[in-house]
């Protein structure tokens with residue numbers, strides 16, 4: 001067998017992993033679910049979940065990937081031969097990637113539409129109401145929805161076919177830093193002109209309390225935003241060179257991801273509060289607020305298309321990681337060639353995503369066939385998949401991975417992988433991580449899930 005492809009450098013891996021982590025989850029989803037959950041306590045629970053659940057599981061995933069040099073399903077088999085149960089967990093991860101990518105690509109498509117719109121001056125002279133209603137009209141336009149979804153899947157496929165080093169690594173290394181810079185710049189502007197005090201109170205004062213549903217959402221989002229619980233980090237870790245310190249890499253990615261999510265809120269909320277920008281549907285948060293902001297902002301007409309373009313790149317570096325999980329699986333396990341495996345997977349995912357693209361408009365009857373597990377509110381197709389994947393599949397996958405890495409893997413496999421690396425000063429100790437992955441993360445996830453199905457609380 002030819003030797004496995006590798007990331008070109010540590011920075012390359014970090015950028016690709018951070019590229020996977022940082023995406024619509026940070027710039028779009030976190031601001032809107034935090035808004036829906038009244039901030040404060042929700043943010044705190046989210047941060048706690050990132051630290052005690054997300055980070056240890058990210059370390060576990062990279063360890064599994066680098067040790068086995070395989071996809072998620074293969075990793076379970078190599079590290080624990082002859083246990084069919086783990087294979088099911090592996091399949092679940094691949095399936096989760098499939099589901100998330102199908103609707104994620106739809107929203108990613110919106111960022112392309114908004115890049116175009118702001119480039120041609122579509123929003124010039126529009127007020128907040130008009131901008132919001134133009135978003136509503138766009139949502140129900142079936143052709144545009146499917147078209148951009150298709151375009152996004154093709155872009156994703158293009159990069160994934162190029163492979164790890166030439167495809168994924170090259171681009172994320174350039175685009176991620178530019179995006180980070182721009183988001184910080186916009187945050188500064190927003191803090192200067194908007195209602196900063198109210199935004200800070202909203203985000204960080206815990207007086208508001210949190211519902212049981214909010215806790216599950218915070219946990220689910222911690223998985224989603226860090227791209228853990230479904231094998232992205234196993235897959236990317238399988239291409240990581242042996243001399244890298246996994247703890248350090250994981251910590252760096254986690255911190256970057258968390259900072260960008262908070263910065264995104266601080267970019268949006270001060271403006272929303274100061275100008276009473278109408279947010280018709282919370283999923284429209286960046287699409288209704290930002291065009292309004294750019295109109296007032298110096299150089300707004302140049303910044304707007306640039307910003308939406310960079311958001312679409314952030315989304316792209318996440319969609320390629322989602323597709324890569326499925327592709328590494330069909331290449332490693334079924335022996336397909338990369339281009340053919342990637343094209344087939346992308347085609348199926350595209351088809352699977354069509355109902356998500358159409359469910360806002362005339363095709364909303366699709367919502368009627370939605371899975372009825374929820375009961376608390378009406379969910380359309382799009383929300384149902386997001387709900388299923390984020391709040392159930394990722395936590396269940398994460399729980400399984402924690403149990404696997406903590407209990408089923410051999411101490412030798414785990415420890416030597418954790419401790420390989422040029423550097424002997426570690427950001428955290430092996431035993432510390434082992435305690436977290438054995439007890440803290442699984443118990444936390446378990447309790448939240450029990451709570452959710454009504455067995456405790």
Ligand code: PHE
Pocket residue numbers: 020021022023024025026100223224225226227228230232318319321322
């Ligand atoms: N972490 C990505 C984001 O925040 C989404 C994602 C989830 C990517 C799961 C890969 C796996 O946008």
